[in-house]
Amino acid sequence: MARDQIDMTPLDSRDELVAWLEAGVKPKSEFRIGTEHEKTPFTLEGHRPVPYEGTRGIGALLEGMQLLLGWEPITENGKIIGLHDVTGGGAISLEPGGQFELSGAPV
8 A cells, every 4th residue: 555655747758657657666675565365254144345434334344453563543534444453553544445354474
């Protein structure tokens, strides 16, 4: 997840694209890899998507996970949309289709 980079400046040439990519190159000593795992919640009865609201909704699930794990919430418009482990670097995010993505810490 690239939460820390937002630049909407259009590129005007191939050379600008190459320069932008080269600016992100890291030395091999800093190479890391992380895992991603996605799960889509659904109701047992009817196999319908789980709503965000409600006592059995996605919001309640994220709040419970925050209490259990002690991870920092990621919020949007006052609602929890994910959790971040500030000590280990992992994260749980809510994807547009309602699925959860667990991003493992880079190792």
